[in-house]
Amino acid sequence: MKIAADGKDSIERTVAVSKLADQTLLAKFAVEDKDWSVRYAAAKNLTDPAVLTKVTTQDEHVLVREAARNRLTKVLERKFDEQPQKTKGTTQ
Numbered sequence: 001m002k003i004a005a006d007g008k009d010s011i012e013r014t015v016a017v018s019k020l021a022d023q024t025l026l027a028k029f030a031v032e033d034k035d036w037s038v039r040y041a042a043a044k045n046l047t048d049p050a051v052l053t054k055v056t057t058q059d060e061h062v063l064v065r066e067a068a069r070n071r072l073t074k075v076l077e078r079k080f081d082e083q084p085q086k087t088k089g090t091t092q
Contacts, residue, residue: 029042
């Protein structure tokens with residue numbers, strides 16, 4: 001976490017962020033970091049649909065927006081797949 005937040009080298013910071021699992025920290029990096037590559041790495045690991053939606057609509061860099069859009073699609077597909085499916089003629 002320290003390198004992700006305080007590192008001077010963008011490559012080191014990008015690698016550090018890509019290894020984070022903390023969704024609160026990932027959201028912070030995805031929305032607030034100055035370096036697009038750090039935001040990109042954070043967006044690729046986020047699971048919060050609200051934050052991902054914000055990134056897809058508000059980030060200035062096209063690659064970050066695309067990463068967030070792809071991730072959002074995967075997150076929503078996973079949520080949909082986890083929900084019990086109603087079958088015709090039955091009630092749940």
